Amino acid sequence: MSLAVRGLYGEGSQAFGDFYQISNQITLGRTEDELIAQVADVVPVLIDYERRAREFLLQETERNVHDQVSRAFGILRTAQTISAEETMQLLSRVRMGVLLGLVDDLHVSDVNKLLVRTQPAHLQKMKGIDLDTKDRNIERARFLRSYFESGSPDDN
Template identity: 40%
Template sequence: MTPTHLAQSVSSWLDASGPESDLVLSSRVRLARNLAGRHFPGRADELERGRVLATVTEACAGAPGIGDADIWDLSELEEQHCRLLVERRLASPQLAQGHGRRGVVVSGDECLSMMINEEDHIRIQSVRSGLNLSDALTGAQELDLFLEERLQFAVSDRWGYLTACPTNVGTGLRASVLIHLPGLVLTAEIDKVHRAVAEMGMAVRGWFGEGSGALGDFFQLSHQRTLGVDEAHCLDGLGRIAGRVLQLERDARERISAEKGHRRKIEDRVHRAYGVLRTARLLSAEQVMACASDVRLARSLGVLEEVSHAFLNRLLLFTQSAHLRAGVGDSFRAEDEKWERARWVREEFDEFL
């Protein structure tokens, strides 16, 4: 079975039901683990990678939160299917573009997943809607403890969990929140926020995380330190800084709304974006994301409130290339993709609004 069936539904963490979901798409916690006595994936040969994949997938049987999981060996999937997993944030671009035996384990609601043989043998990922780092951590830790009873992880009494990249040694934890910050972009304050966040030991990255650019004014805020701290300390610091960034974004939106001339320009901009989504005949995925970002901002200004955050999240997901092909059929030519995307968006607006 291929991952194509995933493209028939929205990931549950995109339902905009979580805290602060008007600004925060998701909270993610990732735990990196490696098997003792095995080479890291980058040094392992094909036989060893295959053994690691088999060992880890077998250990998942009956695991909490992931008992109904789909399991895929990416070496057996077509490129289009690998791209679909990346677009749903279930596989990293590095894993999708890698070579040899490597896998993905995905729970039925997609809130819990695991990459096998990426940079590390195991990368557990737990995602929740909105600003909800505590529940995301709980989900990841439950699976981690289950696996640790069945697998021998590479651990040092001095350094903690050992990982392929030294920056992950210790807790092996990386937590992030995906935030929508158009107000700070429009008021030209986003660079200042980037610098301030960096000084506090956090990082601001793009839509797909490390090495990616910002799309639609969405940014990933994540902590950096993993050595000499525990998981609760990491999440507490990230949560406090995320809360401060959210307040700065709300303040920026209030200033935009209060200044009559500026508000009129923004209202014109968001209505133009709405018009593009409703009537355009050619749309790139980047254009959809930019227009959806503007319409999302409109809700905070008290206009276009009939367009829900959950609906806009759906647009962001299903207008990506692999999802579009899975949804409308893979028969159209590459040069027709923008036409098919625009048609799909118009039909979605007609059906849901």
């Protein structure tokens, strides 16, 4: 298949929040449609593999998984400052908890929206001003606390 798995932001980056980038490695001599079809053929296999891995993890270490999800929730709901990297990691744990049925009051689509809206550029756009790292981390924590109090990323 000649596919590459990299960190979220491409070559040399880390996989923050258990998110990865999948791309083809060979492009010469292939049409765009062929490349898209090649990657599209792999997606259902990866989705099934991830689902089975989550189920295995829950069967083998349910208490530990539930504890990690609960701790992530606690930090996200109460942090006064939080980095983008830590937010992605914690939201990823919460997302896993939602998918495993450990979290009742949240949907995967809400977690996905939070993953996007807590990124630096989105925070600055919502705030309407340029923010340095320290201020972004404070604003990100404020946004998350507000979300978990109100329950809707669309209202924030």
